[in-house]
Amino acid sequence: MKAFDFSDTSVCVSRSGIAPLLAAFGAYQARGERVIKRHLGVEDLHTGGDGLYPVPRFLEAIRELQEQFGPSFIHRMGVLVFEKSTFPPGLDSAAKVLASLDHAFHMNHPNARGKLGGYHWTSASDGRGSMVCDTPYPCSLDAGILEGVLAHFSTRASVSHDEAKPCRAKGGESCTYLVEW
Structure with a gap:
């Protein structure tokens, strides 16, 4: 699906899916939180309600942040997401984490299966x-998430966009990343 192109307000992102992105803002966390709260229509992201927010509203916040700070900032947020996220025990290698990203994505988007896309890993x-x-998230965020995962396990890792495939930043329905570590 194209970046930011999702309108089903019944599909939600969980508070636990937003928290690592906020933590990745570092010194700009208060600014990022203001933008996200405004788009989600809440006063506090940390308490209240069921902790589920409509994905289209969250995507609008990410779009605004990308317009304000640029794709490289969103990429850096993605790199830090792995560092700020909680993963279950036993995910002790890049291969295991990459294979589990789709599961983690859907844990943070609990009612999205079959509606929101995902992360599809193929080991070569x-x-x-x-x-x-x-997914409808920007490719700069996904590339950063992949780089963050790999950096945790290897200093020789690389993530590159497969230029022969579509790209969501250019209107494509998906992005394909070639991953090596």
Whole structure:
């Protein structure tokens, strides 16, 4: 699906899915939180309600932040998301984490299965593979998330956009990343 192109307000992102993005803002957290709260129509992201927010509203906040700070800032947020996220025990390798990203994505978007796209990992060999992302989030965020995962396990890791495939930043329905570590 195209970046930011999602209108089903019944599909939600959880508070726990937003928290790592906020933490990744670092010194700009208060500013990022203001933008996100305004788009979600809440006064406090940390308490109250069921902790579920409509994805289209959250996407509008991400779009505004990308317009204010640029794709490189959103990319940096993605890099830090892995560092700020909680993953279950046993995910002790890049291959295991990459294979579990779709599951983690849907845990943070509890009613989105079949509606919001996902992360589709294909292992090509030991230390190599490709990830197809077809969520409505910007490719700068996804590339950053992948780089953050790999940086945790290897200093020689690389993530590159497969230029022969579509790109959501250019109106495509998905992005394909070639991953190596």
